[in-house]
Amino acid sequence: MDHDTHAAVCGPDGCTDAAPATAPLPQAAAGPGTRLDIVSDAICPWCFIGKRHLERALGLLAPEDMRFTVQWNPFQLNPDMPKEGVERAAYRAAKFGSAARAQELDARVTAAAAAAGLAFRLDRIVRTPNTLNAHRLIWLAGREGVQDAAMEAVFAAYFFEGSDIGAPAVLADCAAEAGLARRTVLDFLAGEAMEAEMRAADQAAREAGVNGVPSFFLDGYGLFSGAVPAAEMAEALRRGRQILSSRAAGPRRPRLGEPGGVSAGGY
Numbered sequence: 001m002d003h004d005t006h007a008a009v010c011g012p013d014g015c016t017d018a019a020p021a022t023a024p025l026p027q028a029a030a031g032p033g034t035r036l037d038i039v040s041d042a043i044c045p046w047c048f049i050g051k052r053h054l055e056r057a058l059g060l061l062a063p064e065d066m067r068f069t070v071q072w073n074p075f076q077l078n079p080d081m082p083k084e085g086v087e088r089a090a091y092r093a094a095k096f097g098s099a100a101r102a103q104e105l106d107a108r109v110t111a112a113a114a115a116a117g118l119a120f121r122l123d124r125i126v127r128t129p130n131t132l133n134a135h136r137l138i139w140l141a142g143r144e145g146v147q148d149a150a151m152e153a154v155f156a157a158y159f160f161e162g163s164d165i166g167a168p169a170v171l172a173d174c175a176a177e178a179g180l181a182r183r184t185v186l187d188f189l190a191g192e193a194m195e196a197e198m199r200a201a202d203q204a205a206r207e208a209g210v211n212g213v214p215s216f217f218l219d220g221y222g223l224f225s226g227a228v229p230a231a232e233m234a235e236a237l238r239r240g241r242q243i244l245s246s247r248a249a250g251p252r253r254p255r256l257g258e259p260g261g262v263s264a265g266g267y
Contacts (some may be wrong), residue, residue, distance in 0.1 A: 008112065009212030009226045010044040010077055015109060032248045033241030036068040037217040039205050041077045042134040042165055045109045045120065048155040050214040050227035052116040057233035066241065071142065072151050074135035074198045075205050075213050078128065085129040085166045092128070112227075113159070124162025133189050135198045137171045140188055141178055149178035219244050 008015060038054075040047035058068065092102035106122045113120040134154055141150030153174035157163040163170045168189040175185040205215075215225040216233075218240040228236070 008046045008049070009214065010041065010046050011212040015044070015046055015105065031245075033218055033237075033244035034068050035071070035219050036237075037071045037073050037220070039073045039075045039210050039215040039217070040213045041075050042131045042138070042151075042154050043129065043158060044077060044213050045113060045159065046227040047214040048118060048159055049109075049113055049116045051151070051155065052118060053227055053230045053233055056230035057237065060230060060234040061237060064238075066237070068237070070148065072138050072147055073205070074138070074201050075210060075215075076131055076135070076202050077213070078130070079199075079202060081128065081130040083130050083132075083166070085127040085164065088125050088128045116227075118159065120159045121162060122159070125158065126162065127164050127166070129158075129164055129166030131166065132195060132198055133168060133171055134165050135202075136189065136194045137175055137185065139194050139198065140185065141175065141180060144180060146178045146180065150175060150180070153177040 038047075038050075040050075054070075061067075089099065089102070093099040096102045096105060110120045110122060137154065138147060138151055141147045154165055154171070157170060157174050158165045165171060165174070168186055171189060172182045172185045176182045209222075210225075212225055214227065216223045216236075218237065221240070221244070223240050224233075224236050
């Protein structure tokens with residue numbers, strides 16, 4: 001169920017061009033067309049922008065009594081990134097051909113973020129991190145019922161403060177902001193729990209055709225990719241629910257987490 005709705009996405013080779021803060025994403029819904037999965041990476045600027053657009057889209061749909069259960073799922077834009085990350089300026093200059101080109105791209109995404117009400121400070125970012133631990137934290141937060149707050153805190157730490165979100169201490173601070181016990185999170189990140197599952201979920205997403213984030217799935221069916229404007233998101237969600245409701249009594253197709261669908265990675 002793919003709709004022709006396109007906007008900026010981030011992929012391994014960078015982010016495309018595109019395109020306002022609000023209440024946390026509502027949780028709890030039942031019935032066809034109510035589970036909304038977002039495949040994203042914590043260092044993807046369009047994923048943060050897309051989160052803001054989604055919050056507004058869900059606000060538009062709330063008066064229609066359309067509610068969704070939202071889950072964040074892992075994707076690593078740089079899956080081969082060293083565990084300690086790399087120095088950002090040199091890495092991006094090499095990736096995009098020059099420091100000037102990297103700065104140009106930063107300026108464009110900063111302007112798009114401002115239009116969504118986000119004050120990015122990309123100049124503060126010193127290191128491009130490995131995001132595996134960030135995804136592990138988001139999984140843990142989901143298990144504890146505070147996933148949206150944790151996702152918000154991780155995005156804010158990176159894009160507002162320039163913090164190294166590959167560092168366990170930084171992630172523990174983000175977790176504390178979301179209401180988790182800092183020591184519990186540090187102990188969790190010190191081990192290897194959910195590492196293999198996060199890698200497997202990332203690989204399953206790629207095998208299912210995800211090559212850019214954010215990507216949105218409704219009841220496991222591909223809906224759209226990119227930080228599309230809120231009104232377009234709302235309309236896509238309306239159409240998606242209508243289609244899934246009409247199919248509810250018909251044959252099932254593979255869904256997220258099933259053979260032929262994108263893995264939810266334990267979320």
